[in-house]
Amino acid sequence: MDGEDTLIGTGLSPEFDDDFDQPWNPELDPSLPPDRYLDRELSWLAFNQRVLELAEDPLVPVLERANFLAIFASNLDEFFMVRVAGLKRRILTGLAVPTNIGRAPVDVLGDINAMAHRLQTRHADAYHAGVLPALADAGITVATWDSLDEADRVQMREVFSRQIFPVLMPLAVDPAHPFPYISGLSLNLAIRVRNSKSGKEQFARLKVPTMLPRFVRIDQRESVGQMRFIMLEDLIAHHLGDLFPGMEVLEHHVFRVTRNEDVEIDEDETENLIQALERELLRRRFGPPIRLEVSEDMDEITLGLLVRELDITEQEVYRLPAPLDLGGLFELSRIERPELHYPNHVPTTPAQLMPLEPNAKADVFASIARGPILVHHPYESFATSVQAFLEQAARDPHVLAIKQTLYRTSGDSPIVEALIDAAERGKQVLALVEIKARFDEQANIDWARKLERAGVHVVYGLVGLKTHCKLALVVREEDGALKHYSHIGTGNYNPKTSRIYEDLGLLTCDDQVGKDLTRLFNELSGYAIEKKFKRLLVAPLHLRKGLIKAIDNERVNAEAGRPSGIRIKVNSIVDEAIIDALYRASRAGVPIDVWVRGICGLKAGQEDYSSNIRVRSILGRYLEHSRIFAFANDGDPQVYIGSADMMHRNLDRRVEALVRLTEPSHIAELADLFDRAMDDRTSSWWLESDGSWARHSLDDDGQPLDDLQNRLMQLISHRPRTGSRR
The missing domain is CATH 3.30.1840.10 (Polyphosphate kinase middle domain)
Structure with a gap:
């Protein structure tokens, strides 16, 4: 529970990467102690333990507890299929590259098996002693x-x-x-x-x-x-x-x-990526136990x-x-007993996308033209925002071209159907389909072929890189000139997961963003090599450097006595260069909040180098999936959202994009989101100085702390339903 996106319907599944070729480098910053990182594999198991704790919680509706038991099991399956398999492969092939904490893979594998044994035993006990009796009590x-x-x-x-x-x-x-x-x-x-x-x-x-x-x-x-x-x-x-x-x-x-x-493919040694991938998918069925x-x-x-x-x-x-x-238990958790599930939540249409006049027809382009729109799923509807944007673009006679990335989408995707509709209407349509998205490879190959048959220009990105950014660009003719309408998101163009994944997206007609996306799509589909962008930070060339520069700027401001602060929300953080930059900023007195769902290689609360860093994790009915990077910048906040986690794969071997927000109301909205998430009165897990995670779900009187996701549902559903700005 990228989680990311591999097991549709689980709500908490992570996606695993293969960072095994990245050597541990304790000399990255010799001023910091060599034991400054947490083991990424054990950190992931700690994340899955947090999922298990939700299944053990008697305050969670019982069919949701059954669902969390199923999520735990599915997560662990994928962990073994990818991460444990990778470690075992390194051992068998004699590769001596150490793990992210400098230990030999064989030693880490022993720790993994020991912890996994304990968790699976606890998992079975949660079923027999907790969920099974609770189900029986409910009939x-x-x-x-x-x-x-x-x-x-x-x-x-x-x-x-x-x-x-x-x-x-x-x-x-x-x-x-x-x-x-x-x-x-x-x-x-x-x-x-x-x-x-x-x-x-x-x-x-x-x-x-x-x-x-x-x-x-x-x-x-x-x-x-x-x-x-x-x-x-x-x-x-x-x-x-x-x-x-x-x-x-x-x-x-x-x-x-x-x-x-x-799946392993040497892209430099193959002439047909799809054929090579299909052969590898066939081989995958016969991988070693x-x-x-x-x-x-x-x-x-x-x-x-x-x-x-x-x-x-x-x-x-x-x-x-x-x-x-x-x-x-996924099967059992789908029983239609509303009183045994989380209360139903119907996403709202973002206020800015509502018609200005009663009974008028919604016009996404007119709404975006009035100002940029920040959408927050699943509290706000994907169907009436992003999906409506692309469907209207497909039908609109003034739209000349649509360009979009597709990493994962649903089996009956209205997004793909919109692209096909646009191509059949004679528009120029480019779809960048990432056919190497793990465990969705065959589905994406099928979609790519369907799009090609409809006349869509389908490309598969850059050799050696996965295209993970979430981008859509619409070129529209207005009054004799071309105008760019853009969407940059943190989550996939998948209507199904948009109902259970928490994500952010920016809809804008800002000309600079449109130009940046035009250049980026040209790079992805052709041979253009773009060095810099104005509103975007793009991996693999500039994203890590840009973030480290922003972190170091906060350190300099703190040392000079100027306002400083860093807030980061990610699925996972293990990149040593980013972590070391945060440690240096913490040493200088920069207050740092890290909100992480899954793997965390950063140590918090270390007196020498991370005493100013707080790390929290929030799990619940929705999978926290958005990525946010916010910097105080001496009173002129710089805030980015996008697709990248702080992992080697995202920063070195993927095309990722972050966009800088400029609308003051959007910046304030995300600041409020962080305030609520890091508040001691919000239910969450805290990363302790010894590397363990402590759940804080009850107050001193034994009453439940505030559930952030429930609170956001209430707040967003009660926003004024007019077309006015926020």
């Missing part, structure tokens, strides 16, 4: 086969016979049937059977079908408000006799394998067979209470 029961009476069992036998048995495929293991391939993240039954005639024992594997509901509804004798389910693997396990007639079932246990699913989860009651004979056949080490085996794969 939602997950039953076991042993708890069913005869009438229920008769019904379930019928369900199994008609709906489940026909799609099951047991695979024997013997000299004629080698050990089968176990697909990553699939749920499986390991079964040992004995031939009743020969007495010979044999092994079989049965995959739990993913196309069937994980929670099978039990409908016998249910009263109003009562729902009962049995888990699919439990139902299958008690009908194994139907699958192995004439055999005695000795043991059956659930297991699950996680594989290395990272890196984690084996087994039910805690698995016998040693079965476990030994799995460990041997999968080539798994003892450290990579996770014995857990059933059920495995609590990511399946």
Whole structure:
């Protein structure tokens, strides 16, 4: 929970990068101690622990707690598939590059496995001791086969016979049937059977079908408000006799394998990026195993067979209470019981995009022409702002061209449909589709081909770089001249995630912003090399340098006794040069607030170099996804929003863009946002001086602290609904 954007619907998922080629450099600033960074992998696990704490919180509605349990599981799966897999690859290939804290990968991998074991055990306990009883209290029961009476069992036998048995495929293991391939993240039954005639024992594997509901509804004798389910693997396990007639079932246990699913492509050595990527996606299915989860009651004979056949080490085996794969709780969390969910919130249309006259039709271009508009999703509607902007551009006869980046979008994307509509109407349309967006590669390839068939000019960015910036540029003819309408955002052009991801976006017709975007798109689609921009900071050439310059300016102001201050909101911060610049500013007395959702490599509260730095984290119903960089600048605030986190991948290997805000009301709005987030009366996690995170959710009287996201929903929904400026 970029989180970022990989697991749609989870709300808190991070996206993992591969920064393994970045050597740790303790001499970056020799005036600072070499142990000044927190380990990024353990910091990520600490983030997922914060997700787990929401699942453990009895004040959170129970179906949302189930959702957070599923988010934790899905997050951890991806962490193993990418980050742990990368560490293991370095160890196996003999790469000696240390981690971001200077330790050998093998040592860090040991710490990861130890912490992950503890968290998965805690995760299982949160389900059994917390969420499961709370669900039962609310009338939602997950039953076991042993708890069913005869009438229920008769019904379930019928369900199994008609709906489940026909799609099951047991695979024997013997000299004629080698050990089968176990697909990553699939749920499986390991079964040992004995031939009743020969007495010979044999092994079989049965995959739990993913196309069937994980929670099978039990409908016998249910009263109003009562729902009962049995888990699919439990139902299958008690009908194994139907699958192995004439055999005695000795043991059956659930297991699950996680594989290395990272993708590696040498772009300099390939002529066709799409074809190379499709080949690599096929290979990804067969990545080596890196984690084996087994039910805690698995016998040693079965476990030994799995460990041997999968080539798994003892450290990579996770014995857990059933059920495995609590990511399946996403299914249960969608039950329509409003009282067991967060209260429904309907996003509002930004006031500036409302018609000036009652019953008039909204005109996005006219609204933007009156002044720049800062939109805040999901409190303000993506559909009636950004989406409406692009849909109107597609239909408007005065629009000549549309240029847009697409990193991730939804399966039925109205954004893509708008671009296709525009191309079919004869407009010039450029779509920069990032086909290397992890775990969305195939979807983006499909979108790219669909756009090309419609006549859209599709490009795939620059060799060796991911294009992660969130940009849209519309060129419109007005009174014989061309005018630029721009959108620069912090989140993807994805209507689905826009309802659960917190993001900011600037809609503006500022001519300088339009010129900057025109030059940037020319660089991305052609061979232009633009050295500088006026309102943008762009990676990989200038973003880190620009931010360090702004941080150092605050340090100089503090040393001269002038007003200073730094406020940064990011998903993750691990870049050593940025962190060291913040440490130097802190030493000079600059007050620094860092609001981070996920990974934090910065140490707070160190007397020598970070005593003026506060770090807070906020998690809740929405995924905090916006990036903000604000500098006091001696009374003339400089504030940027954009797509970049403070990580090597964002600053060195991606095209990222930040835009500087100039509207005083926008700057004040973000200052107020920070004031609320960092207020001691707001529920949040605080980074302690020892590197741990402490949750502050209750006041001294045991009453809940203010929920920032709830507060923003209330404030924004009550703004005047007129077309006036804020």
